[in-house]
Amino acid sequence: MIREDATIDAGELYDVAAALGMTDQQVRLCIKRVVAEGLFTHEGRGRKALLRATEDTRAVLAPELEYLRLMYAQDRGRASWDGVWHVAAFAVPETDRTARDAMRNTIVELGGAPIQGGLYASAHPWEERIRSAAGELDIAGSLTTFSTRDLTVGACTAARELAAHLWPLDRIAAGHERLLGIAEHVRSALPTAQETERVTLAIALAAEFDRAHNPDPLLPPELLPQPWIGASARAVVAECWAALDAAPLPPIRLFRWYADAVTEITAPSNSH
DSSP states (O other): OOBTTSEEEHHHHHHHHHHTTOOHHHHHHHHHHHHHTTSEEEESSGGGOEEEEOHHHHHTOSOOHHHHHHHHHHHTTOSOOOSOEEEEEEOOOGGGHHHHHHHHHHHHHTTOEEEETTEEEESSOOHHHHHHHHHHTTOGGGEEEEEESOOOBTTBOSHHHHHHHHSOHHHHHHHHHHHHHHHHHHHHHGGGOOHHHHHHHHHHHHHHHHHHHTTOOOOOGGGSOSSOHHHHHHHHHHHHHHHHHTSOOOOBHHHHHHHHHHHHHHSOOOOO
16 A cells, blocks of 8 residues: 555555455554554554654565566466575574574575474575575675586485475465465456456555465476466466556556556467
């Protein structure tokens, strides 16, 4: 709901929240919490109020475009896997548990799968980001990275077999099944939706998109069952954003980010 000038109109927020099944009291409590946490400032009262994002909030709002580009490039066969596994290992003593947990969380957020204690694998190059995270946590000396085409885990040696062993593909697929259902609903509802409903549909779609992709390591198609439900869901999501982008929308940053990114990424290639 954050507009281009980093504000949220409280009246619009209450309307959209109501359409999503929230009560005014829930919205008031949410506003109180985000203001107390320093994420927004608050001007005015009730539905005439204006929320303004703080500098820290603005810095983390945009979706990661590199991540969006990768997912659609893979779906469209524009990014083939080179067969290289990227591996990271770290050993941090119990006395520095905070740094150890933060490093593990960073690796998992980057799509890494645990092989065994302190050893993780990814199908994508991640060395620079992992080393940067280790440096920020002051544990760079405890980090080891390497890459290999010859990875065996237990009895698993084939690439798809390894992927199925290392990542919870069934759970990831279930998230994309939910996303596909939401996207199909949004696609069918958009042609007759009025402005508040269009905003509501777009926000529900973006929220489900994030929910499905947060745990998704974006494995290359070469490592996934085919057809892959994630690619099917993302195709319908792209249709929805194209439909939203075709009609005038409020100047909400979310619409510009997703519409521009998906339109750019899914545009037909000019190469012959």
